[in-house]
Amino acid sequence: MDSANLPPPPDRNPLGDISVLYVCVLLRAAEAEGVNVQDLTNRFQLNEQTLTSPAARISIPRFMRLGHAAIESCGNATLGLRMGALSRPIDAGIAGLAGECASTAGAAIQTLIRYSLLTSRNSRGTPKTEPEKRRLQFYSIRPYNRFNRFVVDSVLGAWTQFLRTVSGQWDVLEKVTIEYPSTGMDELFEGWFRCPVQFGAAMNSVTVRQDLWNQEAMQAQPAMHEKLVLLCDTEMREIQRGWTTGDRVKSLLTPLFRGETPSLETIASKLGVTPWTLQRQLSAEKTSFRKLMDDTRKQLARDYIRETETSLSEIAWLLGFSNPAAMHKAYRRWFGLSPGEHRKQFREMIK
Template sequence: MKIGDTTALYVNQLLKLAAGMGADCDQLLADADLNPNELADDDNRIDLTYLMRLGRGAIRQTGRPDIGLQLGAHSHISSLGYVGLAAMTAKTLGDALNILVRYEHLNSQCYRGTSQLVAEGGQMALTFYSIAPYNAYTCFVVDGVLGAWAKLTYLLTGVTDLVRRVDIEFDAPSYGDDYQTAFGCEIRFGAPRNAIIMNAADMAIPLPDSSPQLHDKLIQICDELLNQIALADSYRNKVLKVLGTMLHGQTPSIDEVALKLGMPSWTLRRKLKEEDSAYQSLVDEMRRDVAMSYMKNTDLSFGEISYLLGFSTPGAFQRAFKRWSGQTPGEFRKLLSKK
C-alpha cells in the first residue's frame, strides 16, 4: 500500500538490532514478504508497509515491545546520509534541526504528514505527525523517531539533557517505565502530538563539527536530491499524500485537496487527466490501501474503520471492501487469523 517509504538503510538497522536480540531475520523478511535483494542498496526506497510488518515481527520474535526505543538509542549521524552530514556541519543546533526537517523526505516520507520544528514561547518543539490508530505493533515507529532525535541532539552538540520533555500521543504502553530510561526527562503520554521539547535558548549551541564550506556543498547536494524527488513526484502521488493527511472521519473534496496543493480544482483535474488518472479513483485507492492496513495491523471494528475512512455507513464500507478484495471484511479477518 502507498503510505510512504523509507530507506533500505533504516530497514537494515532495524533488522540488525532485531538480530542482536535473537530474532531470525530470514524469517522476519519471509513473514513480511520482503525480498532481501531490495535491501542490498542502502539508498533503495522501501514501502513503509514493510517497515510496519518487520517491526511487528521483530516485537513478536524478541518479546521486546521497546524495540523502537532501542532503535533510537542506536542511531548515528551517518544513518541520515547527506542530511546527517549537512546537519553535523551546520553552525548551531537550531540550524541542524531545521535541516533535518527541511530534508526529511530524503530519508523517509509518509502521506500522513511531515515533521516540524515549532517555536513555543521559550521552547522549541520538534514534532512528529500522528500515525493513529495505534496498537502494540505501531508505537515502535514513534519511539524510534523521537528516540533518534533525542540521541542526535547529543551527537550533534556533545551536550546531554537537552530534551526537557517528550510528548507521546498514545497512552502509556506496557513498557512505559522504559521511556524515562531512554529520554531522562518528563514524559507526557496521551498528549495531543508526538514531540521532543527543548529550550529555545539551546538552539544557539554551536556545533563542534561546524564547517561552513563543507556545509554549503552538502546543502547543495541535498537540494539537488530533493529537486529530483520533486520532479519525479506525479500529481497522482501529490494527491495521495494530501489525502493521507485528510482521510480521517471525512472524505475530502477535490476542492479541499486542490487548496492544500495551492491550485484551482480545475487545474488539478486537468493535471490528473494528463496522467490518465482521476480524483475519485485516487480516493478509492487510498481508502482501499488504508483499509487493508487497518484490517491487517489493528483490531479496529468495521464500524470504526468505516468512520475513519469517511464512509457514510458501515454497510457502504463493507460493500466497498468486498469489491476491493472479493471478500467481506469478516471473511478477510478470518483468513488472517488462520495464518
C-alpha cells in the same frame, strides 16, 4: 515545492515506504536484544542485496510488521528506544551527514528533519520543526496498537540521540509528549529521555533545551554543510520531477480521510488552485477527483487488510467512510469479497 507537500511516486506503496537504512537500525537493536536476526530477515525476505542497497526501501506496513516481530522475539516493548540509542547520523543518509556538520545543534536537527523525505515517506504526514518553540513534531499515526507504538518511540529516540551526538551532551531536552496512552512504563521513558514525558498528549514531540539549541555543533563545518545541503536539494528536486496533478491529489487525500470524505474544494485549496482549474487539469490527465478518491481508498483498503491487524471499524474511519457498513459495501465492489474474507486469504498465503 515545500517538502511537506511533495507527492509520492505513483508506483510506491500508498501507505508510504522507508529506507533500509532504518531497517538496519531495527535489526541492530533486535540483535542487541538477543534476537536471531537471520531468522527475522529470512522471514521477511530481506536479503543482503536489499539491505546493502542505498536506494532500497520497504513499505511502511512491512516495516511495522518487522518491528512487531522483533518485539515479540525479544519481549522488549521499548525496542523503539533501543533503536534510538543505537542510531547514528549516517543512519539518516546524506541528510544525517548534512545535519551533523551544521553550525549549531538547532540547525543540525532542522536540517535532518527538513530532508526526511529522502529516506522515508508516510501518507500520514511529514515531521516538522517549530524553531521559535524549539519543538520537533512527529505526525500522528493513530490509531495506536502494538504494531506502531515503537515507530513513535524510535523517531523521537533517534532525534534525541542525534542531538546528543552533535552536541556532546546527554541532557538535551526539556520535555517529550507522546500521543498514545501510557503503557505503564513512564519512569523508564523519563529515565531514557532524561526529562518529563507526557503520554496521551495532543502530539508526538520533543522540546529542545534553549541553551542547547544555539550551542555550536561538535562537527560544525560550514563548507561541508553547504555542499551536503546542495546534494540534498538536488535529490529533493529529483523526487519532485515528473509527477502529475493526480499524483499530488492522491498524496493529499490519505491524511485527510480520517472519518470524513475530503471535498474537491479542500484539495484544490491545498494545491493553490481553484476547484474548476483542478477539475480541468485532472480531465486533461483523463481522470477525475472522484476516480482518484475511489482508487486511493481501494489501494489503502487492500494494504490495511493485507499488511496490518487494524480492525475493520478503524480502517473504515481511516478511509473516511461514514460507517463500517459503507466500507464493507465498497470493498465488495472493489474485490468481489468481504474485507474479512480477503484478510483470511492473505493470512493463508503467508503461512
